[in-house]
Amino acid sequence: MKSPLNPARVDFVTLKLFCAIVQSGSITKGASECNLALSAASRRISEFEETVGMALLDRSVKGVTLTHAGHAVMQHALRLFQGFEQLSNELGEYSKGVKGHVRLWANMSALTEFLPSALASFLKDYPEIQVEVEEQLSGDIVRALMDGIADIGVFAEGPITTGLETHIMGKDQLVIACSKDHPLSKRKSISFEECLAYDFVGLNRGSSLLELTSRSAEKLGKQMSLRIQVRSYDAMCQMIAVNLGIGVLPIQACAAQIKAMSLKAVQLEDVWAKRNLLVATKAGINHSPATKLLSQHLLG
Structure with missing residues:
Protein backbone atom coordinates (compact mmCIF):
# COMPACT_ATOMS: atom_id res chain seq x y z
CA MET A 1 0.00 0.00 0.00
CA LYS A 2 1.38 3.39 -0.98
CA SER A 3 2.18 5.77 1.88
CA PRO A 4 0.13 9.01 2.18
CA LEU A 5 1.27 12.08 0.27
CA ASN A 6 4.00 14.02 2.07
CA PRO A 7 3.08 17.75 1.90
CA ALA A 8 6.78 18.64 2.17
CA ARG A 9 7.34 17.16 -1.29
CA VAL A 10 4.80 19.49 -2.97
CA ASP A 11 5.94 23.07 -3.59
CA PHE A 12 3.81 26.08 -4.42
CA VAL A 13 5.52 26.71 -7.76
CA THR A 14 4.33 23.29 -8.93
CA LEU A 15 0.83 23.85 -7.57
CA LYS A 16 0.64 27.23 -9.30
CA LEU A 17 1.87 25.63 -12.52
CA PHE A 18 -0.69 22.83 -12.20
CA CYS A 19 -3.55 25.35 -11.80
CA ALA A 20 -2.31 27.45 -14.74
CA ILE A 21 -2.16 24.35 -16.97
CA VAL A 22 -5.69 23.28 -16.01
CA GLN A 23 -7.19 26.75 -16.47
CA SER A 24 -5.50 27.26 -19.86
CA GLY A 25 -5.98 23.66 -21.01
CA SER A 26 -2.38 23.47 -22.16
CA ILE A 27 0.98 22.60 -20.60
CA THR A 28 2.66 25.03 -23.00
CA LYS A 29 0.39 27.94 -22.02
CA GLY A 30 0.62 27.07 -18.33
CA ALA A 31 4.42 27.01 -18.49
CA SER A 32 4.43 30.39 -20.25
CA GLU A 33 2.15 31.95 -17.62
CA CYS A 34 4.50 30.74 -14.88
CA ASN A 35 7.64 31.83 -16.79
CA LEU A 36 8.95 28.28 -16.99
CA ALA A 37 10.51 26.41 -19.90
CA LEU A 38 8.22 23.76 -21.35
CA SER A 39 10.67 20.98 -20.48
CA ALA A 40 10.92 22.17 -16.88
CA ALA A 41 7.14 22.45 -16.57
CA SER A 42 6.62 18.95 -18.00
CA ARG A 43 9.19 17.54 -15.59
CA ARG A 44 7.56 19.25 -12.59
CA ILE A 45 4.13 17.84 -13.49
CA SER A 46 5.52 14.35 -14.07
CA GLU A 47 7.32 14.45 -10.71
CA PHE A 48 4.14 15.77 -9.07
CA GLU A 49 2.13 12.84 -10.48
CA GLU A 50 4.85 10.44 -9.34
CA THR A 51 4.68 11.91 -5.84
CA VAL A 52 0.89 11.60 -5.78
CA GLY A 53 1.10 8.11 -7.22
CA MET A 54 -1.48 8.55 -9.97
CA ALA A 55 -2.19 10.52 -13.14
CA LEU A 56 -3.66 13.99 -12.59
CA LEU A 57 -3.96 15.04 -16.24
CA ASP A 58 -5.27 13.30 -19.34
CA ARG A 59 -3.08 14.44 -22.23
CA SER A 60 -4.24 14.55 -25.87
CA VAL A 61 -3.50 16.47 -29.06
CA LYS A 62 -6.31 18.86 -28.09
CA GLY A 63 -4.70 19.70 -24.74
CA VAL A 64 -5.10 18.45 -21.19
CA THR A 65 -8.09 17.63 -19.00
CA LEU A 66 -8.35 16.65 -15.36
CA THR A 67 -8.61 13.07 -14.15
CA HIS A 68 -10.81 12.38 -11.09
CA ALA A 69 -7.73 12.63 -8.88
CA GLY A 70 -6.76 15.83 -10.70
CA HIS A 71 -10.11 17.40 -9.81
CA ALA A 72 -9.46 16.75 -6.11
CA VAL A 73 -5.95 18.25 -6.33
CA MET A 74 -7.29 21.29 -8.21
CA GLN A 75 -9.92 22.00 -5.54
CA HIS A 76 -7.38 21.81 -2.71
CA ALA A 77 -4.83 23.90 -4.61
CA LEU A 78 -7.37 26.64 -5.28
CA ARG A 79 -8.36 26.68 -1.62
CA LEU A 80 -4.70 27.03 -0.63
CA PHE A 81 -4.15 29.97 -2.98
CA GLN A 82 -7.44 31.52 -1.86
CA GLY A 83 -6.27 31.28 1.74
CA PHE A 84 -2.99 32.99 0.96
CA GLU A 85 -4.80 35.67 -1.03
CA GLN A 86 -7.10 36.29 1.92
CA LEU A 87 -4.11 36.51 4.27
CA SER A 88 -2.47 39.01 1.94
CA ASN A 89 -5.66 41.09 1.76
CA GLU A 90 -6.10 41.15 5.52
CA LEU A 91 -2.48 42.14 6.13
CA GLY A 92 -2.93 44.92 3.59
CA GLU A 93 -5.61 46.75 5.53
CA TYR A 94 -3.79 49.85 6.71
CA SER A 95 -4.65 53.49 7.28
CA LYS A 96 -4.73 54.22 3.54
CA GLY A 97 -7.82 52.07 3.20
CA VAL A 98 -8.82 48.52 2.35
CA LYS A 99 -6.68 46.78 -0.24
CA GLY A 100 -7.48 43.63 -2.13
CA HIS A 101 -8.37 41.89 -5.34
CA VAL A 102 -11.81 40.56 -6.31
CA ARG A 103 -12.61 38.34 -9.30
CA LEU A 104 -16.11 39.27 -10.47
CA TRP A 105 -17.81 37.25 -13.21
CA ALA A 106 -21.09 38.56 -14.63
CA ASN A 107 -23.45 37.84 -17.49
CA MET A 108 -24.15 40.27 -20.29
CA SER A 109 -27.34 41.73 -18.75
CA ALA A 110 -25.62 42.57 -15.48
CA LEU A 111 -22.58 44.12 -17.20
CA THR A 112 -24.77 46.25 -19.43
CA GLU A 113 -27.37 47.40 -16.96
CA PHE A 114 -26.38 47.16 -13.31
CA LEU A 115 -22.64 46.92 -12.86
CA PRO A 116 -21.13 50.04 -14.51
CA SER A 117 -22.57 52.52 -12.01
CA ALA A 118 -22.25 50.11 -9.06
CA LEU A 119 -18.58 49.46 -9.76
CA ALA A 120 -17.86 53.14 -10.36
CA SER A 121 -19.21 54.12 -6.93
CA PHE A 122 -17.51 51.17 -5.21
CA LEU A 123 -14.08 51.93 -6.67
CA LYS A 124 -14.49 55.58 -5.74
CA ASP A 125 -14.99 54.54 -2.11
CA TYR A 126 -12.28 51.84 -2.20
CA PRO A 127 -9.66 52.94 -4.74
CA GLU A 128 -7.11 50.39 -3.53
CA ILE A 129 -9.31 47.39 -4.26
CA GLN A 130 -8.76 45.90 -7.71
CA VAL A 131 -11.84 44.35 -9.33
CA GLU A 132 -11.14 41.95 -12.17
CA VAL A 133 -14.32 41.68 -14.28
CA GLU A 134 -15.12 38.95 -16.80
CA GLU A 135 -18.22 38.52 -18.95
CA GLN A 136 -19.34 34.90 -18.90
CA LEU A 137 -22.45 32.78 -19.39
CA SER A 138 -24.57 32.19 -16.29
CA GLY A 139 -23.85 28.45 -16.12
CA ASP A 140 -20.11 29.07 -16.41
CA ILE A 141 -20.29 31.66 -13.62
CA VAL A 142 -21.86 29.12 -11.25
CA ARG A 143 -19.14 26.58 -12.02
CA ALA A 144 -16.39 29.19 -11.57
CA LEU A 145 -17.76 30.13 -8.14
CA MET A 146 -17.87 26.49 -7.05
CA ASP A 147 -14.33 25.88 -8.35
CA GLY A 148 -12.96 28.99 -6.64
CA ILE A 149 -12.00 30.65 -9.92
CA ALA A 150 -14.42 33.57 -9.34
CA ASP A 151 -15.12 35.31 -6.01
CA ILE A 152 -18.46 36.93 -6.89
CA GLY A 153 -20.94 36.08 -9.63
CA VAL A 154 -23.81 38.16 -11.00
CA PHE A 155 -26.21 36.30 -13.28
CA ALA A 156 -29.86 35.67 -14.11
CA GLU A 157 -31.61 32.97 -12.10
CA GLY A 158 -31.99 29.67 -13.87
CA PRO A 159 -28.84 27.59 -13.28
CA ILE A 160 -28.78 25.29 -10.24
CA THR A 161 -27.12 27.22 -7.39
CA THR A 162 -26.61 24.46 -4.81
CA GLY A 163 -23.53 25.31 -2.76
CA LEU A 164 -23.82 29.04 -3.38
CA GLU A 165 -25.15 31.87 -1.25
CA THR A 166 -27.41 33.98 -3.46
CA HIS A 167 -29.24 37.28 -3.06
CA ILE A 168 -31.52 39.14 -5.46
CA MET A 169 -29.86 42.21 -6.93
CA GLY A 170 -32.62 43.34 -9.27
CA ASN A 276 -34.31 37.84 -10.86
CA LEU A 277 -30.71 38.93 -11.23
CA LEU A 278 -28.62 37.25 -8.52
CA VAL A 279 -25.42 38.12 -6.69
CA ALA A 280 -23.72 34.90 -5.58
CA THR A 281 -20.69 33.73 -3.63
CA LYS A 282 -19.61 30.25 -2.61
CA ALA A 283 -21.25 29.19 0.64
CA GLY A 284 -19.43 27.91 3.70
CA ILE A 285 -16.09 29.71 3.22
CA ASN A 286 -14.58 32.83 4.76
CA HIS A 287 -14.33 35.37 1.96
CA SER A 288 -11.75 38.15 1.85
CA PRO A 289 -12.74 41.57 3.26
CA ALA A 290 -12.65 43.03 -0.26
CA THR A 291 -15.06 40.36 -1.54
CA LYS A 292 -17.43 40.95 1.37
CA LEU A 293 -17.36 44.71 0.80
CA LEU A 294 -18.15 44.41 -2.91
CA SER A 295 -20.92 41.87 -2.31
CA GLN A 296 -22.57 44.17 0.22
CA HIS A 297 -22.19 47.16 -2.10
CA LEU A 298 -23.84 45.37 -5.03
CA LEU A 299 -26.82 44.53 -2.85
CA GLY A 300 -27.22 48.15 -1.80
Whole structure:
Protein backbone atom coordinates (compact mmCIF):
# COMPACT_ATOMS: atom_id res chain seq x y z
CA MET A 1 0.00 0.00 0.00
CA LYS A 2 1.38 3.39 -0.98
CA SER A 3 2.18 5.77 1.88
CA PRO A 4 0.13 9.01 2.18
CA LEU A 5 1.27 12.08 0.27
CA ASN A 6 4.00 14.02 2.07
CA PRO A 7 3.08 17.75 1.90
CA ALA A 8 6.78 18.64 2.17
CA ARG A 9 7.34 17.16 -1.29
CA VAL A 10 4.80 19.49 -2.97
CA ASP A 11 5.94 23.07 -3.59
CA PHE A 12 3.81 26.08 -4.42
CA VAL A 13 5.52 26.71 -7.76
CA THR A 14 4.33 23.29 -8.93
CA LEU A 15 0.83 23.85 -7.57
CA LYS A 16 0.64 27.23 -9.30
CA LEU A 17 1.87 25.63 -12.52
CA PHE A 18 -0.69 22.83 -12.20
CA CYS A 19 -3.55 25.35 -11.80
CA ALA A 20 -2.31 27.45 -14.74
CA ILE A 21 -2.16 24.35 -16.97
CA VAL A 22 -5.69 23.28 -16.01
CA GLN A 23 -7.19 26.75 -16.47
CA SER A 24 -5.50 27.26 -19.86
CA GLY A 25 -5.98 23.66 -21.01
CA SER A 26 -2.38 23.47 -22.16
CA ILE A 27 0.98 22.60 -20.60
CA THR A 28 2.66 25.03 -23.00
CA LYS A 29 0.39 27.94 -22.02
CA GLY A 30 0.62 27.07 -18.33
CA ALA A 31 4.42 27.01 -18.49
CA SER A 32 4.43 30.39 -20.25
CA GLU A 33 2.15 31.95 -17.62
CA CYS A 34 4.50 30.74 -14.88
CA ASN A 35 7.64 31.83 -16.79
CA LEU A 36 8.95 28.28 -16.99
CA ALA A 37 10.51 26.41 -19.90
CA LEU A 38 8.22 23.76 -21.35
CA SER A 39 10.67 20.98 -20.48
CA ALA A 40 10.92 22.17 -16.88
CA ALA A 41 7.14 22.45 -16.57
CA SER A 42 6.62 18.95 -18.00
CA ARG A 43 9.19 17.54 -15.59
CA ARG A 44 7.56 19.25 -12.59
CA ILE A 45 4.13 17.84 -13.49
CA SER A 46 5.52 14.35 -14.07
CA GLU A 47 7.32 14.45 -10.71
CA PHE A 48 4.14 15.77 -9.07
CA GLU A 49 2.13 12.84 -10.48
CA GLU A 50 4.85 10.44 -9.34
CA THR A 51 4.68 11.91 -5.84
CA VAL A 52 0.89 11.60 -5.78
CA GLY A 53 1.10 8.11 -7.22
CA MET A 54 -1.48 8.55 -9.97
CA ALA A 55 -2.19 10.52 -13.14
CA LEU A 56 -3.66 13.99 -12.59
CA LEU A 57 -3.96 15.04 -16.24
CA ASP A 58 -5.27 13.30 -19.34
CA ARG A 59 -3.08 14.44 -22.23
CA SER A 60 -4.24 14.55 -25.87
CA VAL A 61 -3.50 16.47 -29.06
CA LYS A 62 -6.31 18.86 -28.09
CA GLY A 63 -4.70 19.70 -24.74
CA VAL A 64 -5.10 18.45 -21.19
CA THR A 65 -8.09 17.63 -19.00
CA LEU A 66 -8.35 16.65 -15.36
CA THR A 67 -8.61 13.07 -14.15
CA HIS A 68 -10.81 12.38 -11.09
CA ALA A 69 -7.73 12.63 -8.88
CA GLY A 70 -6.76 15.83 -10.70
CA HIS A 71 -10.11 17.40 -9.81
CA ALA A 72 -9.46 16.75 -6.11
CA VAL A 73 -5.95 18.25 -6.33
CA MET A 74 -7.29 21.29 -8.21
CA GLN A 75 -9.92 22.00 -5.54
CA HIS A 76 -7.38 21.81 -2.71
CA ALA A 77 -4.83 23.90 -4.61
CA LEU A 78 -7.37 26.64 -5.28
CA ARG A 79 -8.36 26.68 -1.62
CA LEU A 80 -4.70 27.03 -0.63
CA PHE A 81 -4.15 29.97 -2.98
CA GLN A 82 -7.44 31.52 -1.86
CA GLY A 83 -6.27 31.28 1.74
CA PHE A 84 -2.99 32.99 0.96
CA GLU A 85 -4.80 35.67 -1.03
CA GLN A 86 -7.10 36.29 1.92
CA LEU A 87 -4.11 36.51 4.27
CA SER A 88 -2.47 39.01 1.94
CA ASN A 89 -5.66 41.09 1.76
CA GLU A 90 -6.10 41.15 5.52
CA LEU A 91 -2.48 42.14 6.13
CA GLY A 92 -2.93 44.92 3.59
CA GLU A 93 -5.61 46.75 5.53
CA TYR A 94 -3.79 49.85 6.71
CA SER A 95 -4.65 53.49 7.28
CA LYS A 96 -4.73 54.22 3.54
CA GLY A 97 -7.82 52.07 3.20
CA VAL A 98 -8.82 48.52 2.35
CA LYS A 99 -6.68 46.78 -0.24
CA GLY A 100 -7.48 43.63 -2.13
CA HIS A 101 -8.37 41.89 -5.34
CA VAL A 102 -11.81 40.56 -6.31
CA ARG A 103 -12.61 38.34 -9.30
CA LEU A 104 -16.11 39.27 -10.47
CA TRP A 105 -17.81 37.25 -13.21
CA ALA A 106 -21.09 38.56 -14.63
CA ASN A 107 -23.45 37.84 -17.49
CA MET A 108 -24.15 40.27 -20.29
CA SER A 109 -27.34 41.73 -18.75
CA ALA A 110 -25.62 42.57 -15.48
CA LEU A 111 -22.58 44.12 -17.20
CA THR A 112 -24.77 46.25 -19.43
CA GLU A 113 -27.37 47.40 -16.96
CA PHE A 114 -26.38 47.16 -13.31
CA LEU A 115 -22.64 46.92 -12.86
CA PRO A 116 -21.13 50.04 -14.51
CA SER A 117 -22.57 52.52 -12.01
CA ALA A 118 -22.25 50.11 -9.06
CA LEU A 119 -18.58 49.46 -9.76
CA ALA A 120 -17.86 53.14 -10.36
CA SER A 121 -19.21 54.12 -6.93
CA PHE A 122 -17.51 51.17 -5.21
CA LEU A 123 -14.08 51.93 -6.67
CA LYS A 124 -14.49 55.58 -5.74
CA ASP A 125 -14.99 54.54 -2.11
CA TYR A 126 -12.28 51.84 -2.20
CA PRO A 127 -9.66 52.94 -4.74
CA GLU A 128 -7.11 50.39 -3.53
CA ILE A 129 -9.31 47.39 -4.26
CA GLN A 130 -8.76 45.90 -7.71
CA VAL A 131 -11.84 44.35 -9.33
CA GLU A 132 -11.14 41.95 -12.17
CA VAL A 133 -14.32 41.68 -14.28
CA GLU A 134 -15.12 38.95 -16.80
CA GLU A 135 -18.22 38.52 -18.95
CA GLN A 136 -19.34 34.90 -18.90
CA LEU A 137 -22.45 32.78 -19.39
CA SER A 138 -24.57 32.19 -16.29
CA GLY A 139 -23.85 28.45 -16.12
CA ASP A 140 -20.11 29.07 -16.41
CA ILE A 141 -20.29 31.66 -13.62
CA VAL A 142 -21.86 29.12 -11.25
CA ARG A 143 -19.14 26.58 -12.02
CA ALA A 144 -16.39 29.19 -11.57
CA LEU A 145 -17.76 30.13 -8.14
CA MET A 146 -17.87 26.49 -7.05
CA ASP A 147 -14.33 25.88 -8.35
CA GLY A 148 -12.96 28.99 -6.64
CA ILE A 149 -12.00 30.65 -9.92
CA ALA A 150 -14.42 33.57 -9.34
CA ASP A 151 -15.12 35.31 -6.01
CA ILE A 152 -18.46 36.93 -6.89
CA GLY A 153 -20.94 36.08 -9.63
CA VAL A 154 -23.81 38.16 -11.00
CA PHE A 155 -26.21 36.30 -13.28
CA ALA A 156 -29.86 35.67 -14.11
CA GLU A 157 -31.61 32.97 -12.10
CA GLY A 158 -31.99 29.67 -13.87
CA PRO A 159 -28.84 27.59 -13.28
CA ILE A 160 -28.78 25.29 -10.24
CA THR A 161 -27.12 27.22 -7.39
CA THR A 162 -26.61 24.46 -4.81
CA GLY A 163 -23.53 25.31 -2.76
CA LEU A 164 -23.82 29.04 -3.38
CA GLU A 165 -25.15 31.87 -1.25
CA THR A 166 -27.41 33.98 -3.46
CA HIS A 167 -29.24 37.28 -3.06
CA ILE A 168 -31.52 39.14 -5.46
CA MET A 169 -29.86 42.21 -6.93
CA GLY A 170 -32.62 43.34 -9.27
CA LYS A 171 -35.22 42.36 -11.84
CA ASP A 172 -34.69 41.49 -15.47
CA GLN A 173 -37.79 41.99 -17.68
CA LEU A 174 -37.74 40.06 -20.94
CA VAL A 175 -39.54 41.32 -24.06
CA ILE A 176 -39.96 40.31 -27.66
CA ALA A 177 -38.01 42.66 -29.92
CA CYS A 178 -39.06 42.91 -33.56
CA SER A 179 -38.66 45.31 -36.47
CA LYS A 180 -41.25 48.00 -36.98
CA ASP A 181 -42.40 46.16 -40.13
CA HIS A 182 -42.91 42.81 -38.40
CA PRO A 183 -46.51 41.54 -37.88
CA LEU A 184 -45.96 41.53 -34.10
CA SER A 185 -45.03 45.22 -34.01
CA LYS A 186 -48.69 46.16 -33.58
CA ARG A 187 -49.03 44.13 -30.38
CA LYS A 188 -48.63 45.58 -26.88
CA SER A 189 -48.18 42.19 -25.24
CA ILE A 190 -47.98 38.58 -26.38
CA SER A 191 -47.53 35.05 -25.07
CA PHE A 192 -44.33 33.21 -25.91
CA GLU A 193 -46.37 30.41 -27.47
CA GLU A 194 -47.75 32.80 -30.10
CA CYS A 195 -44.21 33.93 -30.91
CA LEU A 196 -43.14 30.39 -31.79
CA ALA A 197 -44.88 30.76 -35.15
CA TYR A 198 -42.07 33.09 -36.24
CA ASP A 199 -38.31 32.82 -36.88
CA PHE A 200 -36.00 33.80 -34.02
CA VAL A 201 -32.63 35.48 -33.67
CA GLY A 202 -30.87 34.09 -30.59
CA LEU A 203 -27.64 34.04 -28.66
CA ASN A 204 -25.08 31.29 -29.13
CA ARG A 205 -25.51 27.90 -27.49
CA GLY A 206 -24.68 27.94 -23.79
CA SER A 207 -26.45 31.24 -23.10
CA SER A 208 -28.80 31.09 -20.10
CA LEU A 209 -31.32 33.14 -22.08
CA LEU A 210 -31.26 30.64 -24.95
CA GLU A 211 -31.62 27.77 -22.48
CA LEU A 212 -34.58 29.50 -20.83
CA THR A 213 -36.46 30.14 -24.07
CA SER A 214 -35.66 26.72 -25.56
CA ARG A 215 -36.82 24.99 -22.39
CA SER A 216 -40.03 27.07 -22.37
CA ALA A 217 -40.75 26.06 -25.98
CA GLU A 218 -40.18 22.38 -25.12
CA LYS A 219 -42.67 22.62 -22.24
CA LEU A 220 -45.22 23.82 -24.80
CA GLY A 221 -44.42 20.81 -26.99
CA LYS A 222 -42.81 23.03 -29.64
CA GLN A 223 -39.40 24.18 -30.85
CA MET A 224 -37.95 27.60 -31.55
CA SER A 225 -37.07 28.23 -35.18
CA LEU A 226 -33.61 29.75 -34.73
CA ARG A 227 -32.72 31.39 -38.02
CA ILE A 228 -29.44 32.85 -36.78
CA GLN A 229 -27.40 32.89 -33.57
CA VAL A 230 -24.97 35.62 -32.49
CA ARG A 231 -22.75 36.46 -29.51
CA SER A 232 -24.22 39.71 -28.16
CA TYR A 233 -27.41 41.66 -27.59
CA ASP A 234 -26.18 44.38 -29.93
CA ALA A 235 -25.72 41.85 -32.74
CA MET A 236 -29.17 40.42 -32.03
CA CYS A 237 -30.72 43.87 -32.40
CA GLN A 238 -28.93 44.44 -35.70
CA MET A 239 -30.24 41.14 -37.10
CA ILE A 240 -33.75 41.85 -35.84
CA ALA A 241 -33.65 45.31 -37.45
CA VAL A 242 -33.18 43.77 -40.90
CA ASN A 243 -36.06 41.33 -40.39
CA LEU A 244 -34.05 38.13 -39.89
CA GLY A 245 -36.34 37.22 -37.01
CA ILE A 246 -37.64 38.27 -33.61
CA GLY A 247 -35.70 37.94 -30.37
CA VAL A 248 -36.17 37.66 -26.61
CA LEU A 249 -34.17 40.42 -24.92
CA PRO A 250 -33.90 42.02 -21.45
CA ILE A 251 -35.47 45.42 -21.93
CA GLN A 252 -33.41 47.20 -19.25
CA ALA A 253 -30.12 46.12 -20.80
CA CYS A 254 -31.16 46.71 -24.41
CA ALA A 255 -33.33 49.83 -24.24
CA ALA A 256 -30.70 52.01 -25.94
CA GLN A 257 -30.17 49.59 -28.86
CA ILE A 258 -33.90 49.06 -29.30
CA LYS A 259 -34.48 52.81 -29.49
CA ALA A 260 -31.48 53.50 -31.74
CA MET A 261 -32.52 50.82 -34.26
CA SER A 262 -36.23 51.75 -34.17
CA LEU A 263 -37.26 48.30 -32.94
CA LYS A 264 -40.52 47.52 -31.22
CA ALA A 265 -40.47 45.93 -27.74
CA VAL A 266 -43.53 43.77 -27.09
CA GLN A 267 -44.16 42.70 -23.50
CA LEU A 268 -44.04 38.96 -22.85
CA GLU A 269 -47.01 37.76 -20.79
CA ASP A 270 -45.32 34.61 -19.45
CA VAL A 271 -44.37 34.43 -15.76
CA TRP A 272 -40.77 33.42 -16.56
CA ALA A 273 -40.27 36.67 -18.51
CA LYS A 274 -39.63 38.44 -15.20
CA ARG A 275 -36.28 37.09 -13.98
CA ASN A 276 -34.31 37.84 -10.86
CA LEU A 277 -30.71 38.93 -11.23
CA LEU A 278 -28.62 37.25 -8.52
CA VAL A 279 -25.42 38.12 -6.69
CA ALA A 280 -23.72 34.90 -5.58
CA THR A 281 -20.69 33.73 -3.63
CA LYS A 282 -19.61 30.25 -2.61
CA ALA A 283 -21.25 29.19 0.64
CA GLY A 284 -19.43 27.91 3.70
CA ILE A 285 -16.09 29.71 3.22
CA ASN A 286 -14.58 32.83 4.76
CA HIS A 287 -14.33 35.37 1.96
CA SER A 288 -11.75 38.15 1.85
CA PRO A 289 -12.74 41.57 3.26
CA ALA A 290 -12.65 43.03 -0.26
CA THR A 291 -15.06 40.36 -1.54
CA LYS A 292 -17.43 40.95 1.37
CA LEU A 293 -17.36 44.71 0.80
CA LEU A 294 -18.15 44.41 -2.91
CA SER A 295 -20.92 41.87 -2.31
CA GLN A 296 -22.57 44.17 0.22
CA HIS A 297 -22.19 47.16 -2.10
CA LEU A 298 -23.84 45.37 -5.03
CA LEU A 299 -26.82 44.53 -2.85
CA GLY A 300 -27.22 48.15 -1.80
